[in-house]
Amino acid sequence: MAEPSRTQYQHFVPQFLLRNFSHPYRPQKGDRKKQKRSKRKDEKRIYPGERVVNTLDLSEDPPVLCEARVNRILGQMDMYRDTNKPSLEQQHIEQMFSRLEGQASTVFRKITKAFEQKEQGLWLTREERDLVRKFLFLLKYRGSTFHRRFYHDNAERYEADDRELLWEYMAEKGFKRPTDVWFDNLRTIMELSMDPEGEWLEDLPKRMFFDDAMWFIVHAQCMYMAICTPSNPSDEFILTDNSYNVFEGPNCFVTDKNTGKVEGGSHTSLHEFAPISPKLMIILRSCVLPVPEEDANPEMKEERDLWHSMTLDRVYDWEVKSLLSDLPIAKARNNYSEIVNGRVQLNEDEDGKRRKDHKFCFKYFPIDTKHVHIINGVFLQNAYVCSRVVFGTKDNLSRTLQAHLTAPTNIIIGDDADLRLQFLKKLTAVSKSLGSEKESVWREEPSPEVRDYEGSRLKILEMRRFCSKMIKGDWEDDADNEFMQIYKSLGGSKGTLLVDVDQAGLMWKLRVKIDTWSQGLDESLRHRNRLLLIESYLRLPPCRVWLFVKHIRLAFLERSMGFETEINFGDYFQEPENIIAKASHIIKPERLAQLIYKATLNDLKLKEQPEINLWAKINKLDIYGFKQIKLLRLLNSSRPEYIRDCGIDEIEQLARNQQLEVLKEGIQNREASGYSILEEGEEIELLTRIRIRSKFVKVLSGKLELSLLKTLKEVFFEIVFPTPT
Incomplete structure (x- = not known):
């Protein structure tokens, strides 16, 4: 029968380093008997001449200043004992x-x-x-x-x-x-x-x-x-x-x-x-x-x-x-x-x-x-x-x-x-x-508040899981891999994945560099440079653009998790660009990358200002009304700006028809809508979207599975083309 492994005191700070902090132990002066015990342990169980360190013992309350043996400090019994082994x-x-x-x-x-x-x-x-x-x-x-x-x-x-x-x-x-x-x-x-x-x-x-x-x-x-x-x-x-x-x-x-x-x-x-x-x-x-x-x-x-x-x-x-x-x-x-x-x-x-x-x-x-x-x-x-x-x-x-x-x-x-x-x-x-x-x-100091920390933690794990698979190269080409399903629906393949991942990373680095290089310049010039860069990106394959917007989302997540107080991560995780990708077969190829980018950007813009009710009635231009209009225009500032250019044939045709109806109604009816403070073109676009929203599912019935169609409607009219209910 094998002899059991002996119990050991195991250091997590090695003794050879502890000795650099040590000195020989010298007992305090006492009676003659104590001085004569040079080869025996004193009351502290330490030999005279043994290596000890000066230490503040924090396990005591109050802490105690004392000396401790090098071979019995900063460790614990059987710390690395593997009980699964013989x-x-x-x-x-x-x-x-x-x-x-x-x-x-x-x-x-x-x-x-x-x-x-x-x-x-x-x-x-x-x-x-x-x-x-x-x-x-x-x-x-x-x-x-x-x-x-x-x-x-x-x-x-x-x-x-x-x-x-x-x-x-x-x-x-x-x-x-x-x-x-x-x-x-x-x-x-x-x-x-x-x-x-x-x-x-x-x-x-x-x-x-x-x-x-x-x-x-x-x-x-x-x-x-x-x-x-x-x-x-x-x-x-x-x-x-x-x-x-x-x-x-x-x-x-x-x-x-x-x-x-x-x-x-x-x-x-x-x-x-x-x-x-x-x-x-x-x-x-x-x-x-x-x-x-x-x-x-x-x-x-x-x-x-x-x-x-x-x-x-x-x-x-x-x-x-x-x-x-x-x-x-x-x-x-x-x-x-x-x-x-x-x-x-x-x-x-x-x-x-x-x-x-x-x-x-x-x-x-x-x-x-x-x-x-x-x-x-x-x-x-x-x-x-x-x-x-x-x-x-x-x-x-x-x-x-x-x-x-x-x-x-x-x-x-x-x-x-x-x-x-x-x-x-x-x-x-x-x-x-x-x-x-x-x-x-x-x-x-109190800690800043966030909503649904658990959801954000899981999202970060999802990103880390993605990085792990990418670096190790062990992507599984199976039906259960939602990532690959979405990537393939956008024209990618297992053979193109690593190249696209690498290129998307470089795209994000260049996007950051544009901001870094232009610090101190006029903000309008910086904004123009960003737009020119993004416009060139949106001519790339949609599968690569989809990977690129994941960098934008991850940067936002890292920033928001620690310092934003009103982020609703539960909504954030729906990732509207994924819904656009799943419906890509009914979207014109030349519009697909634009929709993916706009879905991501608008989603993040909305979550940056959750306190703004975008559709509160705007009767006067106070500070809150100004913020509403500014956010609304920001959400509609990137292409496609108009729902008549959304890339879905049936919706584009419906939009053209409904826009004509809105124009026929005249300005008076439009002023009654509550958005008269907006410019005329903005009013017409909003009223057109309102009409299409109610008909969206019916017009596209049979084109997509019903649950996906309903989710796509939410993404379209709440994020990509914000529309009042």
Whole structure:
């Protein structure tokens, strides 16, 4: 009979890093007997000379300042134990961690040793750099936050906002527990070979849970690494349970009007952190932020401006400014390029391909007290779920707490606002006990409200599901795939999908670039440029235009989810462009793309101003009446403007007939309609639409299945050609 696997205390912060924060334990002076027990454990169960760290124990109330053994802190019993395996194999994940830590510790020791020897920096090979990048992600992904996310025995207990995607993945791969997915993802990343050619970028999303694979790719490819040290000798970095799992950047919460529950909204990581010692910190900076030597190249600057716009400007209602925007760090230099006149230039013998023999020089960037406090403040802001704060000296901890508690960035918001507030009060008590006389500062803010958060969450999952299938190339050509049904109805095929998806993405990028390039110009000129671009797009195949408008809808969804207070997501999900596509066989080809675009744009315009009753009687031009007319004209500003040009033969003929009837009735009857404040052509068009609306289903009877025909009527007269009832 196999011997049961022994219970282990398993660290989520490796001991080789904790030792950099440690010192030998020295018992407090006491009676002679206690001093003579040099080889026995004292009352704290710590040997004299054993490595310990200074720590603030947050599990106590009030928190306690004490020392803790390196081998019994920032971990928990059997954290990575796989109970589905035979006894002797249950610690296989921990064993893999041990091997990887052995490899990584060599590189980290190289970093700390060069610093101790007062070097200005050090060179790492591409392989060493990639090992560090992989290890930093694993420090995040293996930590307590993800243990809480994944460590469940059944799928129903998994509550993260991507739960439906995880359940689908579990069913596809045959996993029974979320824990199995976590272990498999960890194993896949640890075994990953990051070849210089980049083949791993295509391979990884096919080998593990897609969302987390893409997260690793962004972490490794879309952020650059720098090493920082305090310029003031008395400053130190602290360490918490989740230091490797927090970020600096916008992080928003919303309240679901339907449930009253506070949920996570939009968030963007601009900086991430990896404490190495009290004097060394690895910082990862997002590549959306400026890189002067690269931005000297106009093409690279355009690409970065576009990325910045798509990542920040189009998501948040304010100008996002990082707390660490002025942090004095830069990309590592390398042995395959040089900076000439402020611009990066490849060496003569280089062709731009990545090679194993490339090396990178990482400087030790000195940062001032302000930046050290901001970084430590980010850790403390997120430490309300932590068990420990590890620090160097009490004096430094006192300064760190005081700086954090008096900073204007302490905002109490989110689904755990009560815990955050309670934690700030705990830290205040600790700060007072260390001698601070300053009052703590914080403010409580309510979360913006949205309607039907659950619906918006599911819609985002649908978009992510689409991205997963697109990148992995595993579209199924079957009757149950509604996406492919719609795409094919517009003239697409499985063979054209990837090209159209790629081209639609480029169309959206160019649309964003037009706005970016023209900032500061007269708004009428900017509007004209947009119209010219869209007009050229609408001459493309309708299936590609349909994919393009999905980018518009996703950008609107990302923006609306966090900051609009009156968005009805339940209506939003009907996606009128899909209804137009399903009826495409009765629509003239030359009008189809126009209708798809207009259906999407009008739908979003209406949802941006839900407070306006478009058909309230307009008798005088007050502010509200002005908004009504402005919105009505905006909805009718793109082609087709008139229902007589809608692209459906039967409706076009009916419209021409009904328009003649309206003209025969004369101006007096039209004034009685209640829209006399509109221009004559606008009145005639509205009255024509009213007449057609009542006849729409009858005229097209037999052309479409009845339920689709009724839905198409709603799309036509409520969105594409807005018509009063």
